[in-house]
Amino acid sequence: FEDVDDERIKSVSEYFGVLSTTVCTWLDQVGYDFCKGNVMAMNTEWCQPISTWKHYFSKWVTEAGPEDLMEVSIFFDFRCLYGDSRFTDELREHIAGRTENKAPFLYQMAQNTLLFKVPVDFFGKISVESGGEHPNTFNIKHVLAQVVGFARIYAINYALEPTNTLQRIDALLEKNVLNKASHEEIVEAYNYLMQLRFRHQVAMLDRSEPPDNHVNINELTHMEKEVLEKILGQVNRLRKRT
Numbered sequence: 001f002e003d004v005d006d007e008r009i010k011s012v013s014e015y016f017g018v019l020s021t022t023v024c025t026w027l028d029q030v031g032y033d034f035c036k037g038n039v040m041a042m043n044t045e046w047c048q049p050i051s052t053w054k055h056y057f058s059k060w061v062t063e064a065g066p067e068d069l070m071e072v073s074i075f076f077d078f079r080c081l082y083g084d085s086r087f088t089d090e091l092r093e094h095i096a097g098r099t100e101n102k103a104p105f106l107y108q109m110a111q112n113t114l115l116f117k118v119p120v121d122f123f124g125k126i127s128v129e130s131g132g133e134h135p136n137t138f139n140i141k142h143v144l145a146q147v148v149g150f151a152r153i154y155a156i157n158y159a160l161e162p163t164n165t166l167q168r169i170d171a172l173l174e175k176n177v178l179n180k181a182s183h184e185e186i187v188e189a190y191n192y193l194m195q196l197r198f199r200h201q202v203a204m205l206d207r208s209e210p211p212d213n214h215v216n217i218n219e220l221t222h223m224e225k226e227v228l229e230k231i232l233g234q235v236n237r238l239r240k241r242t
Contacts, residue, residue, distance in 0.1 A: 001016050016041075020040070020041035020047050023042075024040050037071075050091065054091065060072055062105070065108070066112055069108055070115075076095070076152055078163060079164075096159040099156055100159075109149070109152070109156070110153055112149070113153065116146060118232050119138035119139075120229070120232045120236060125229060126225060126229055136217050137214040138214070138217070140196060140213050140214075140215045143232065144197070146235050147165060147193070150238055151165045151168040151172070152165075154172055155172075158171075158172070158177065169190070189231045196215060196224075196228070200213075200219065
């Protein structure tokens with residue numbers, strides 16, 4: 001929200017605190033569960049004036065380590081949903097100025113993305129958990145994180161406005177950062193993985209189970225496994241570009 005003078009900051013903060021708690025609670029009631037990490041507007045740490053957000057991003061770009069960036073990277077995906085877009089425009093311009101020529105920051109962002117492994121073995125076959133809490137599964141969210149992270153890092157580097165992953169990929173094509181073949185490959189991979197994830201989670205809901213991201217390899221047909229191996233190979237190549 002807008003910067004206000006010291007006399008008004010308490011009442012303004014209280015107003016937005018009530019508003020954000022109300023909206024977050026409504027979202028939880030209709031199925032968008034409260035964030036387990038408390039990354040929500042109802043958390044006073046994230047319900048702040050524009051000057052505080054500029055300070056947050058400046059500190060993350062110049063001082064944050066890899067572990068810190070792992071926790072806050074999603075904040076670089078902000079966008080205006082309703083209201084005056086000048087705040088998000090102003091903040092995006094501020095970030096662009098801070099990230100320009102900041103190779104160490106982008107390197108750390110890339111290192112975090114690479115922590116997520118693509119579940120394929122040496123021969124390019126799907127690799128799943130052999131035991132533990134989720135045997136015969138792979139974490140599809142970790143695979144998607146490769147694509148999301150790639151798009152986010154390049155979007156920050158080129159000061160692109162979109163924050164949606166596919167829109168970022170489209171913007172990279174328009175700027176000739178990606179050629180048409182690479183663009184189509186990434187879009188195909190992302191859409192297939194998202195479709196697989198949604199199908200898995202809907203099936204869990206139909207069984208009255210809480211949805212997760214652990215896709216059991218036995219859920220897939222032989223043809224689906226072959227397509228998935230191809231997709232994972234594409235993600236692996238993308239990973240090497242990150």
